[in-house]
Amino acid sequence: MKIKWFGHSCFMITSEKGTKILMDPYVNMLGYKLPELEADIVTTSHDHRDHNNIDAVKGNFAHINGLGVFSECGIDIKGVDTFHDKFSGTKKGRNTIYNFKVDDINVCHCGDLGHILDTKQVEEIGNVDVLLIPVGGGYTIDSIGAVEVVKQLKPTVIIPMHYRTKALGPMGLAFAKVDKFIDDSGLKSQNYAELELNNENIENYMGIAVLEYK
Template identity: 40%
Template sequence: MEIRYLGWSAFKIIHEQTVVIIDPFDPDKVGLPWEKQSADIVCVTHNHFDHNYVEGVEGFGKLINSPGEYEAEGVNVFGILSFHDEKQGRERGFNTMYRLEMGGFCVAHLGDLGTKLTQDQVEDLGSVDVLIIPVGGKYTINYETAAEVVAQIEPALVIPCHYQVPGVKIEGIDPLEKFLEEMGETGELARKKLKLTSRSQLPDETEVVVLVKS
């Protein structure tokens, strides 16, 4: 299984010939470039411009944009209801977290999570190998709450997203460095992709993986 970062909160997950794209973004509104992608499955965590740019993806036969249980192309997808804010969705609406089972690994993408998880949500997410989590604050959990959510889930690997980088037009978002400092990481080992072929590659204790846009 291979995970590539497309920028902002967008990721491409590949296993053999199956491609999943999560949260494609509108490049004109976000301020980052977007290259047309091809996929079999597209998952959208919520219907905001920086997460629902499905016209930027071609060839997909399955679009998932709500809670529930799904299966397509040998991938099991579980959508779990959450909130985009700390007011049970009254401010920014609902958010769907996704648990994907593919290639013998479990990947969880939390979308624009706006609050800590409930015990039920932690149980629904289950055992997570790779956690993709927003860390920039303002419209999502901030770096401190993100670290608390990591402790709730206890994944093997954590990939941060939704943070400020040069070019992003969305203001008031914290940079990645604040989360790395909170987690006691340096981010010096940034890489273009995460490739997992064996569960023996997973660390015993949680590690942060910084992916650069590719």
């Protein structure tokens, strides 16, 4: 599979067979700008404009925005109920974590997770090989919270998202930089334009993979 980051919490996974899965497309109001994209599957973690802009996506795609188990285009997907804040959703609402099985690799996208997981949520999410996790704080868990969730889910590869970048401009001041998460985690990190993973090479990317926004 290939994993590409389009900024904020938006990623595209392309399977070995060419199936395209787009996660949390945003309205172009953040400093980031989505290119023209087509997808077979689009998932949205919650109903905020910086995560649910399915109108930006072309193609006859399946839109998944709920809880439970789904199967689309040969991809198994599980949606797990979580919250956007530390107060059971009373401040910012609910959030769905999705765990995708693509090419025999489990990729977990945390959306705007706002809290440490409980035991039931960890069990529901299940095995995680690649974790896409917010680390910037402000509107989600911060770097310390993200480190705790990493310990809970035990992924091989951690891809940070939802943190301060130059593209965000003044809006970025609401978030911490990715360096804070890297320092707090104590894990090795490497920058990549995109990742190309399979069961044979995934161990080579162990640790934090910082994807570049272009």
